[in-house]
Amino acid sequence: MRVGWIGLGVMGRPMAGHLLAAGHDVAIWARNPAAEALLANQGYALCASPAELAARSDVVITIVTSSADVEGLAFGSAGLAEGFGPGSVHVDMSTIAPSMARSLGERYAARGLAWVDAPVSGGEAGARNATLAIMAGAEAGVLDRVRPLLLTLGKTLVHVGPPGAGQVAKACNQLVMVAAIEACAEAMRLAAASGVDLAAVRTALLGGSATSRVMEVMGDRMVRRDFAAGIEARLHHKDFGLVLQEAVALGCPLPIAAQVWQQLNALMGLGWGRDDTASLLRVLEAESKGQP
Amino acid sequence: MRVGWIGLGVMGRPMAGHLLAAGHDVAIWARNPAAEALLANQGYALCASPAELAARSDVVITIVTSSADVEGLAFGSAGLAEGFGPGSVHVDMSTIAPSMARSLGERYAARGLAWVDAPVSGGEAGARNATLAIMAGAEAGVLDRVRPLLLTLGKTLVHVGPPGAGQVAKACNQLVMVAAIEACAEAMRLAAASGVDLAAVRTALLGGSATSRVMEVMGDRMVRRDFAAGIEARLHHKDFGLVLQEAVALGCPLPIAAQVWQQLNALMGLGWGRDDTASLLRVLEAESKGQP
Numbered sequence: 001m002r003v004g005w006i007g008l009g010v011m012g013r014p015m016a017g018h019l020l021a022a023g024h025d026v027a028i029w030a031r032n033p034a035a036e037a038l039l040a041n042q043g044y045a046l047c048a049s050p051a052e053l054a055a056r057s058d059v060v061i062t063i064v065t066s067s068a069d070v071e072g073l074a075f076g077s078a079g080l081a082e083g084f085g086p087g088s089v090h091v092d093m094s095t096i097a098p099s100m101a102r103s104l105g106e107r108y109a110a111r112g113l114a115w116v117d118a119p120v121s122g123g124e125a126g127a128r129n130a131t132l133a134i135m136a137g138a139e140a141g142v143l144d145r146v147r148p149l150l151l152t153l154g155k156t157l158v159h160v161g162p163p164g165a166g167q168v169a170k171a172c173n174q175l176v177m178v179a180a181i182e183a184c185a186e187a188m189r190l191a192a193a194s195g196v197d198l199a200a201v202r203t204a205l206l207g208g209s210a211t212s213r214v215m216e217v218m219g220d221r222m223v224r225r226d227f228a229a230g231i232e233a234r235l236h237h238k239d240f241g242l243v244l245q246e247a248v249a250l251g252c253p254l255p256i257a258a259q260v261w262q263q264l265n266a267l268m269g270l271g272w273g274r275d276d277t278a279s280l281l282r283v284l285e286a287e288s289k290g291q292p
Numbered sequence: 293m294r295v296g297w298i299g300l301g302v303m304g305r306p307m308a309g310h311l312l313a314a315g316h317d318v319a320i321w322a323r324n325p326a327a328e329a330l331l332a333n334q335g336y337a338l339c340a341s342p343a344e345l346a347a348r349s350d351v352v353i354t355i356v357t358s359s360a361d362v363e364g365l366a367f368g369s370a371g372l373a374e375g376f377g378p379g380s381v382h383v384d385m386s387t388i389a390p391s392m393a394r395s396l397g398e399r400y401a402a403r404g405l406a407w408v409d410a411p412v413s414g415g416e417a418g419a420r421n422a423t424l425a426i427m428a429g430a431e432a433g434v435l436d437r438v439r440p441l442l443l444t445l446g447k448t449l450v451h452v453g454p455p456g457a458g459q460v461a462k463a464c465n466q467l468v469m470v471a472a473i474e475a476c477a478e479a480m481r482l483a484a485a486s487g488v489d490l491a492a493v494r495t496a497l498l499g500g501s502a503t504s505r506v507m508e509v510m511g512d513r514m515v516r517r518d519f520a521a522g523i524e525a526r527l528h529h530k531d532f533g534l535v536l537q538e539a540v541a542l543g544c545p546l547p548i549a550a551q552v553w554q555q556l557n558a559l560m561g562l563g564w565g566r567d568d569t570a571s572l573l574r575v576l577e578a579e580s581k582g583q584p
Contacts, residue, residue, distance in 0.1 A: 098486060121500025133500030156499035160492045168486045169496040172479035176472075177502040179548065183471035186546045187464035190535070193544040194390060194460045200452045204461040207448035208413025208425030210469040212504030243482070252485040253579050254478045256471065259551045287545050 001025070001149060004057035004080075006050065006073060007094070008035050010231075011120070011127045012063040015093075015153050018130050020044065022152045029053045050076075054083030059146055060090050066238070067096040074104055081111060089114040091146055093134075093153075095174070095235075097242050098167040099249065101137060105163025114142040115163050118150060119170035121177070123231045131155045135173070137166030171246055174239040175257050178277060180214035182260045185281040188222045193288070198223045221278040233280075234273035237264040293317070293441060296349035296372075298342065298365060299386070300327050302523075303412070303419040304355040307385075307445050310422050312336065314444045321345045342368075346375030351438055352382050358530070359388040366396055373403060381406040383438055385426075385445075387466070387527075389534050390459040391541065393429060397455025406434040407455050410442060411462035413469070415523045423447045427465070429458030463538055466531040467549050470569060472506035474552045477573040480514045485580070490515045513570040525572075526565035529556040 005016045005028045020026050020043055027045035029052070030036040036046055047053040050073050054060055060080055062073055070092050074080050080090055090108060092101070092115070101117040108115040116138040126132040132154035136143055143159055150157050160169045191201045202219040205211065221227070240261040247254045263283055270286060272279040297308045297320045312318050312335055319337035321344070322328040328338055339345040342365050346352055352372055354365055362384050366372050372382055382400060384393070384407070393409040400407040408430040418424040424446035428435055435451055442449050452461045483493040494511040497503065513519070532553040539546045555575055562578060564571040 121497075121502060123501060126500075133496065135496040135500075156496075158492060158496040158499065160496055161488050165486075165488045165492075168483055168488045169493045172483055172493050173497050173500055173502045175482065176475045176479050176497060176504075176507065177500075179475035179478075180468075180472055180502070180504065182548050183468045183475075186471075186549050187468050190467065190539060190542070190544060190546065191460055191464055193542040194457075194538070196453050196457045196460045200450060200457075201461045201464050204425065204427040204448075204450040204452055205413075205465050205468060207450065208418075208427075208465055208469075209415060209505055209509075210413060210465045210472070212468075212472065212506070213501055214504070215468065217501075246486070247482060250482070250485040251580060252481060253576065254482065255555060256474050256548045256551050257478050259548050263547060284545065288543060 002056060002058045003027070003149065004029070004047070004053040004060035006030070006053065006060065007063035008039065009063070010124050014128045015063065016044070018152050019149070027053055027056060049078040050080045051078040051083035054080040054088065055085065058088060059149060060088070061093060062090070063093040065094065067100040070094055070096050071100060071104065075107065081108070081113065084113050086112055087114070089116060089142060089146055091116040091118050091150070093118050093120055095119045095170050095239055095242070096167060098164045098171060098246055101167040102164035114139070116142060116146060117163060117166040119166055120154060121170070121173050122154070125230070126154070134158070135160050135166045135169035137161055137163045137168070139163070171243045174236065175243050175254070177214060178236050178240065178264070179256055179260050180212055181218050181277050182263055182280050184215055184219050185222060185278070185284055188219070188281055189284040189288070218278050221276060222281045227272070227275045227279050227282065229274060229276045231277070232274050233264065233267055233277040236277050237268055237273065240264055294348060294350045295319070295441065296321070296339070296345040296352035298322070298345065298352065299355035300331065301355070302416050306420045307355065308336070310444050311441070319345055319348060341370040342372045343370040343375035346372040346380065347377065350380060351441060352380070353385060354382070355385040357386065359392040362386055362388050363392060363396065367399060373400070373405065376405050378404055379406070381408060381434060381438055383408040383410050383442070385410050385412055387411045387462050387531055387534070388459060390456045390463060390538055393459040394456030406431070408434060408438060409455060409458040411458055412446060413462070413465050414446070417522070418446070426450070427452050427458045427461035429453055429455045429460070431455070463531070463535045466528065467535050467546070469506060470528050470532065470556070471548055471552050472504055473510050473569050474555055474572050476507055476511050477514065477570070477576055480511070480573055481576040481580070510570050513568060514573045519564070519567045519571050519574065521566060521568045523569070524566050525556065525559055525569040528569050529560055529565065532556055
């Protein structure tokens with residue numbers, strides 16, 4: 001399949017590599033020419049603009065940072081929409097506002113083009129090992145056309161609903177996951193303030209109803225005080241902006257999501273935005289003069 | 293082993309049954325004589341007071357509701373401490389304040405008697421299937437003496453630390469678990485308000501970093517709108533009182549725990565205290581005129 005790829009960050013680079021390894025004809029366009037040059041001798045074709053990339057691709061996959069980035073790539077000057085031939089598909093794997101995903105789906109549909117929002121969970125390790133969980137919003141027929149491609153990148157693919165529904169699921173995912181990280185941090189802080197061994201508490205909790213992937217992975221980081229970024233906390237801070245913006249638009253109060261957002265705000269204010277979100281433990285310590 | 297048992301509620305009754313089935317000589321004392329009479333012809337010996345129970349037992353296990361209940365059983369009139377012979381052990385599996393557990397441990401130690409706080413996670417199903425996670429606070433030598441007995445009741449037993457440490461771990465467990473239930477409820481509410489299928493969102497989240505036992509079990513209850521109690525929400529409301537009381541005593545701010553406590557308060561105010569904690573979803577619906 002002729003695939004176009006935009007987004008060569010910590011997630012995008014290994015993901016594009018899986019497509020190349022699987023034998024697809026992969027072309028890239030990068031905002032930063034240095035990144036493009038670096039990748040050229042690895043077997044990627046290079047394009048001069050998103051429009052040119054779209055013109056030579058059956059499917060273009062984007063994984064970038066913000067709603068505005070994706071809109072610009074799709075409908076900006078020399079954007080994908082200018083280049084796509086009939087029946088082409090834009091699969092966006094970024095985490096953006098559900099309302100933006102719905103709107104882009106409608107604008108593409110009005111031109112006879114197809115859209116899939118397919119955000120992922122699983123972080124850098126999931127991208128590297130092709131074990132991502134993919135949450136898709138798309139018309140069923142469209143999703144079927146790109147399903148084999150997406151399953152090269154992840155181990156689960158759930159069709160959540162029409163365009164935008166994948167981003168709603170991703171918003172739910174981020175809400176639940178970062179709230180779990182905050183809850184884990186509060187538990188660890190309570191244990192430390194009580195003079196109890198954190199590793200033993202984590203082990204005890206992993207055996208019962210409170211067990212979770214977050215307790216396993218982030219609890220371990222907190223016990224070892226390893227705050228080097230897996231996924232940078234500033235990205236979760238951004239994601240929570242989307243969750244709360246959506247909640248406000250819907251008149252749907254989300255009390256602990258709002259509180260977690262403020263803890264992420266504190267994390268940013270304390271200068272740990274490029275560290276791991278396990279740093280929510282350090283925010284609680286700063287608030288109570290705990291260690292270090 | 294001669295075991296005394298106090299506490300014949302939804303957890304205690306199946307747990308005592310496992311000890312009987314394992315061939316232990318189990319005696320009971322119940323506040324309510326009707327409960328005692330009912331159990332007599334199942335093979336339990338009956339005692340007239342906690343003191344009498346203590347006098348004929350190597351180990352007495354209690355699983356009751358409140359800190360005051362446990363203190364009364366231990367050091368009240370005709371309490372366990374009056375009856376215990378040298379080297380006897382009181383194992384309390386209730387969820388009580390860590391400070392109370394520490395204090396009872398000290399009072400027993402002053403009399404040459406032994407104490408274990410061994411609260412559990414896993415709920416009614418865990419009690420019935422002997423798959424509870426047990427978190428123990430005790431001197432190591434004391435715990436060794438009751439370890440085989442406890443492993444008749446659960447599948448994991450973690451020695452968290454000295455007396456009181458088991459209750460600290462349990463407080464952490466409840467904090468993390470009920471915060472996860474609230475986060476799950478907020479995600480489900482956001483999905484519903486967005487018009488997206490809740491079951492698909494749950495499936496998508498189970499595949500990624502947000503996965504947890506709570507999402508599996510309580511997410512399913514929310515999707516099916518099954519609010520019949522596993523463990524009654526009023527017990528989690530009580531547990532959160534302990535968590536926050538401990539946090540206040542330690543000067544240790546726990547922002548989302550505090551917020552979850554208020555959601556549980558709302559749940560109580562709305563009259564769902566004897567329903568399942570999955571009712572936190574209904575609290576959010578009440579706050580935003582969602583369904584039903």
